[in-house]
Amino acid sequence: xxxxxxxxxxxxxxxxxxxxxxxxxxxxxxxxxxxxxxxxxxxxxxxxxxxxxxxxxxxxxxxxxxxxxxxxxxxxxxxxxxxxxxxxxxxxxxxxxxxxxxxxxxxxxxxxxxxxxxxxxxxxxxxxxxxxxxxxxxxxxxxxxxxxxxxxxxxxxxxxxxxxxxxxxxxxxxxxxxxxxxxxxxxxxxxxxxxxxxxxxxxxxxxxxxxxxxxxxxxxxxxx
DNA sequence: TAGGCCATCTGGTCCT
DNA sequence: AGGACCAGATGGCCTA
Numbered sequence: 001x002x003x004x005x006x007x008x009x010x011x012x013x014x015x016x017x018x019x020x021x022x023x024x025x026x027x028x029x030x031x032x033x034x035x036x037x038x039x040x041x042x043x044x045x046x047x048x049x050x051x052x053x054x055x056x057x058x059x060x061x062x063x064x065x066x067x068x069x070x071x072x073x074x075x076x077x078x079x080x081x082x083x084x085x086x087x088x089x090x091x092x093x094x095x096x097x098x099x100x101x102x103x104x105x106x107x108x109x110x111x112x113x114x115x116x117x118x119x120x121x122x123x124x125x126x127x128x129x130x131x132x133x134x135x136x137x138x139x140x141x142x143x144x145x146x147x148x149x150x151x152x153x154x155x156x157x158x159x160x161x162x163x164x165x166x167x168x169x170x171x172x173x174x175x176x177x178x179x180x181x182x183x184x185x186x187x188x189x190x191x192x193x194x195x196x197x198x199x200x201x202x203x204x205x206x207x208x209x210x211x212x213x214x215x216x217x218x219x220x221x222x223x224x
Numbered sequence: 225t226a227g228g229c230c231a232t233c234t235g236g237t238c239c240t
Numbered sequence: 241a242g243g244a245c246c247a248g249a250t251g252g253c254c255t256a
Contacts, residue, residue: 085233
């Protein structure tokens with residue numbers, strides 16, 4: 001697991017300069033306490049200060065010392081940071097969920113955020129295209145059906161990560177809901193995407209369609 | 225070592 | 241007023 005980020009709001013000392021430490025503000029609890037606990041206590045302190053301030057305001061007008069204002073601002077900032085961190089965690093969780101339903105190559109490193117979004121775009125497009133062509137087939141089967149396939153980000157010539165240009169996946173696993181778990185040939189090699197035809201498309205990737213129709217699969221890259 | 229990716233903080237703006 | 245959202249800044253980690 002990745003090491004925790006060294007700079008988090010859990011460590012309140014990050015917010016305190018030397019100057020602030022000597023300003024008479026409540027000092028952060030002893031560093032012997034876990035940072036999270038320290039932060040919670042700091043937060044409680046700030047909330048208490050805020051409550052006192054509210055009462056004071058209700059009572060006899062606004063009397064705020066600079067130190068108090070500073071504490072209140074700091075408390076709000078810490079809360080906002082927590083919310084923002086949580087929001088980003090939720091966003092990342094959603095991205096992870098999206099990754100989990102996309103086809104992946106064995107031993108492939110995790111897709112980056114931008115790759116995940118672009119790949120999802122392509123993948124959905126390819127699935128929609130497959131449905132459309134399958135529908136065409138049902139209207140009247142052509143001799144040969146050209147099915148679309150998505151372009152894996154690792155294969156995309158316009159990939160966000162140019163560093164992946166040397167990537168040469170031997171096979172990939174389709175989503176579990178798609179078909180068998182047997183390794184499938186990669187339907188979109190860079191060369192194939194140039195001439196719009198993949199040499200060895202695997203029919204397993206197109207469940208429910210006659211094998212002889214799944215042939216000469218073109219490789220599209222709708223997202224640029 | 226440079227560049228890419230990421231997590232986090234931060235202040236501004238919008239919304240409820 | 242407070243929370244959500246956003247974009248810029250910053251610094252750490254990793255890889256070529």
